[in-house]
Amino acid sequence: MATATEPALLERAAMTPLPYRVVRKRRENHDNWTLELEPDAEAIDPIGPGQFDMLYAFGVGEVPISTSGDPESDGTLVHTIRAVGAVTNALCAAGKGDVVGVRGPFGNRWPLDEALGRDLVLVGGGVGLPPLRPALYHALAHRGDLAGLVLLYGGRTPHDLLFTRELERWRGRLDMSVDVTVDAAGSDWHGRVGVVTKLIPAAAFDPANAVAFVVGPEIMMRFTALALLERGVPADRIWISMERTMRCGIGLCGHCQLGPTLICRDGPVYRWDEIEPLLGVPAL
Amino acid sequence: MRTLDALITESPVFTNLEPEQLELIAGCASNVVFEAGDRLFREGDPADVFFLVRHGLVALDAYIPNRGQVTVETVGAGEIVGWSWLVSPYRWHFTGRAVEPVRAVQFDGACLRQKCDQDPVLGYDLLTRFTHVLVDRLQATRLQLMDVYGDGD
Numbered sequence: 001m002a003t004a005t006e007p008a009l010l011e012r013a014a015m016t017p018l019p020y021r022v023v024r025k026r027r028e029n030h031d032n033w034t035l036e037l038e039p040d041a042e043a044i045d046p047i048g049p050g051q052f053d054m055l056y057a058f059g060v061g062e063v064p065i066s067t068s069g070d071p072e073s074d075g076t077l078v079h080t081i082r083a084v085g086a087v088t089n090a091l092c093a094a095g096k097g098d099v100v101g102v103r104g105p106f107g108n109r110w111p112l113d114e115a116l117g118r119d120l121v122l123v124g125g126g127v128g129l130p131p132l133r134p135a136l137y138h139a140l141a142h143r144g145d146l147a148g149l150v151l152l153y154g155g156r157t158p159h160d161l162l163f164t165r166e167l168e169r170w171r172g173r174l175d176m177s178v179d180v181t182v183d184a185a186g187s188d189w190h191g192r193v194g195v196v197t198k199l200i201p202a203a204a205f206d207p208a209n210a211v212a213f214v215v216g217p218e219i220m221m222r223f224t225a226l227a228l229l230e231r232g233v234p235a236d237r238i239w240i241s242m243e244r245t246m247r248c249g250i251g252l253c254g255h256c257q258l259g260p261t262l263i264c265r266d267g268p269v270y271r272w273d274e275i276e277p278l279l280g281v282p283a284l
Numbered sequence: 285m286r287t288l289d290a291l292i293t294e295s296p297v298f299t300n301l302e303p304e305q306l307e308l309i310a311g312c313a314s315n316v317v318f319e320a321g322d323r324l325f326r327e328g329d330p331a332d333v334f335f336l337v338r339h340g341l342v343a344l345d346a347y348i349p350n351r352g353q354v355t356v357e358t359v360g361a362g363e364i365v366g367w368s369w370l371v372s373p374y375r376w377h378f379t380g381r382a383v384e385p386v387r388a389v390q391f392d393g394a395c396l397r398q399k400c401d402q403d404p405v406l407g408y409d410l411l412t413r414f415t416h417v418l419v420d421r422l423q424a425t426r427l428q429l430m431d432v433y434g435d436g437d
Binding site: 125126127154155156160181183184185186187189190191192193194195197198201202216217219220223 | 296341343345351352353354355356357358360361362363381383384420423424427428430431432433434
């Protein structure tokens with residue numbers, strides 16, 4: 001009967017949070033925090049670029065949060081969290097030494113092999129930058145495997161930008177190009193103002209030989225994909241990371257269903273030409 | 285050193301111009317340079333010129349009482365600054381400021397309007413090209429208005 005019980009055991013294991021301790025905490029901006037977590041005892045499997053964990057604030061609730069850390073690091077989990085609701089506020093209030101529950105890793109990964117020998121274009125909007133950061137770390141660690149490397153990042157205002165020190169470091173590198181824009185700014189901001197899609201026409205990549213990973217609000221991803229298509233990037237080389245209400249993380253509860261696909265299990269990373277037909281369907 | 289003709293046709297707005305049209309347009313153009321902080325034009329002033337940015341960044345600012353100067357948009361290399369020269373009453377809607385040193389081609393809009401009046405084919409062609417600029421700006425503004433990174437993010 002092993003074949004009958006094994007899946008049930010696996011499901012139970014996937015539904016049981018493991019205790020992790022906050023070992024470092026960093027404020028990224030006025031409402032985003034990065035937590036670094038280490039296991040109290042048993043650890044989850046290594047998490048890959050694009051995947052997410054379910055983080056549990058004990059007594060409050062659980063939320064899906066993408067990894068924002070270096071996939072080649074020592075097993076410390078890194079999650080950047082925006083404090084917007086009860087659970088995320090509780091997680092962001094956790095201090096060094098506090099324990100949170102972790103289930104995961106869930107979902108699929110960025111198709112980094114698709115970028116081999118090509119220009120990799122990463123486009124992040126708002127809190128879409130953290131899910132892209134592991135892919136960027138990987139790309140930088142294997143820079144010689146790519147042709148070009150481009151990061152385009154858009155935020156609401158200069159105060160809402162994430163990883164500002166790293167952005168400066170990346171901008172200073174000669175082997176990648178970084179462009180940042182905000183939707184609104186005062187005259188003390190010396191960077192670009194305008195939507196992130198405006199960066200695409202002049203960005204330094206060869207559309208015929210590019211692969212794009214896009215993360216941000218769905219409407220931003222839609223317009224970004226259109227701008228990439230207009231620039232000449234083929235639809236089957238544009239990938240986006242979807243977000244819906246994810247609860248179980250293993251495709252059982254159906255909360256994150258989008259038509260025939262369950263985002264926690266089949267996604268969150270989808271190829272544009274495969275997911276696009278579902279995005280325009282009302283009430284899906 | 286590249287000629288004005290070559291600089292002009294580098295912009296997507298002016299690609300594939302007929303040689304005669306390019307000659308007419310280039311006849312109304314000149315190279316200009318601005319230091320960081322320089323004003324290219326001021327809100328409300330007559331809009332008789334427009335710019336093709338070759339290098340640097342231009343901010344379009346609006347003054348909002350109690351908030352001061354707010355940047356509505358920036359325009360970078362290869363892009364056009366200014367369409368008010370095309371539409372009456374030919375006045376700037378925003379203030380243009382060089383965020384960093386700017387090299388640009390400046391076009392005499394009044395001169396071009398005159399040439400367009402005399403040559404409707406050129407006029408229609410330029411209007412079509414600038415309609416693309418206007419539509420791009422409109423779409424970008426719509427996306428900005430959606431405030432997609434707001435609390436619902």
